[in-house]
Amino acid sequence: MAMRKVKELGINKTYPGKLFIVEGIDGSGKSTQIYLLKRWLEQQGYTVFFTEWNSSDLVKDATRKAKKKNMLTPTTFSLIHAADFADRYERLIWPHLKAGYIVLADRYIYTAYARDIARGVDPDWVRNIYSFAVKPTAAFYFQVPVEVGVSRILRGRTALKYHEAGMDLGLSNDPVESFKLFQGIIKNQYDAMADKEGFHIIDGTLPIEEQQQQMRAIAKAMLRRYKPPFVTYGRSSANSEEVNDK
């Protein structure tokens, strides 16, 4: 196959805000960590905008229905999630960054890379789709062994959802077994891209406090020359959704 060149992320786009994102397999603890980072930033008086994967109101409905009916192919799975991301990106993430706010994202385009490639679509094709998005200020990758993530998820859970368990990949007929194998593939994808994408790797098996310290140290360095937007009166207009830790 001929090599196709994928354009760099968000070519020629600069923004005064800061974008911190977290990635990792299910159960890696990333949602807890980004919540704690959010609390820390807010306590310092920063206005923070938080957004999570798969949460655009408009697209969510279609995605849920499609998933329920198992109508999605790897390509349409990828495209519908890209539409969800694009909706949040165009209406929320990008305007907030341009306005100079700190944006925190629980999962970013790397989740799509990992999952879609695991489902068998062409890696360059996925990367091209998301090339409209800017590179984050810092991407934190919470690295844990598959067994650790999986056991955290399975503890206190009733049943795994079809796509969550990666059942559509046909790895195993047993949802738990399929989930383990699927998470393993995702982890390999993350590990493989970590260097190239410049992830800050954080050992997700460390105590929560220690991970948070590392995260804050990195964020602090990135915020050294950051000037928050000047708001003259009243409460900040930036919306902040509650962290919904599943």
Added chain:
Amino acid sequence: MIQKDKLFYGSGLPYLKMDKLPGYLIVIEGADGSGRSTQITLLKDWLEGRGHAVLDTGLKRSTLVGGTIDEAKRGNLLGKTTLSLLYATDFGDRLENNIIPALEAGFIVLADRYIFTLMARDMVRGARRAWLKEMFGFALIPDIIFYLQVSPDVLLHRAFMQYGHLDYWESGMDLGISPDMFKSFKQYQAMLKDQFDNLAQEYGFITLDGSLETEAVQQRLREEILERIDL
């Protein structure tokens, strides 16, 4: 006769095991009012009369995200990249769940518009050509692509005759070219036509004059099909 050396424009659908499709994919592109659906109905009659199984399929007929697109367009709520991706999702759904299975079963598929309408609309709205080309690299290369070319002037009168008014989206009102719908329609349709003319060259469309009588266009379509496909 047609010789295909590859199935897809780009990266394709790598997880599908497909070597040869016994059916034929015939695409008809053209603006709203170019007579596409009339011509497809007539072609279907003709082909079925000759004993061929035919599937006709249009844009936005998939059940996956069609509702979301309609809802979003009503409120004009979506950014251009989001809308692009929703249309691409819809197209992907139709391609994998309708078009490919029909082609595998030996049907002749008549597609009322294909990726080119989506590309033209997006490019007019500022999408990068390279981005679109790569994204639609999962599309099957059709056996024949017809383009019913009609001037914006003719389209204007056809829109009045058919609907009695100009449509918001077909007038490109979301682009803010002009608050005057008449002006906007003519400019927008001219911009689309430019994009189609470019695509016609790049993708090897067979361009037909869509302002001719219905029967004359149908005659040309049949001749071109017989010349290219061994029916």
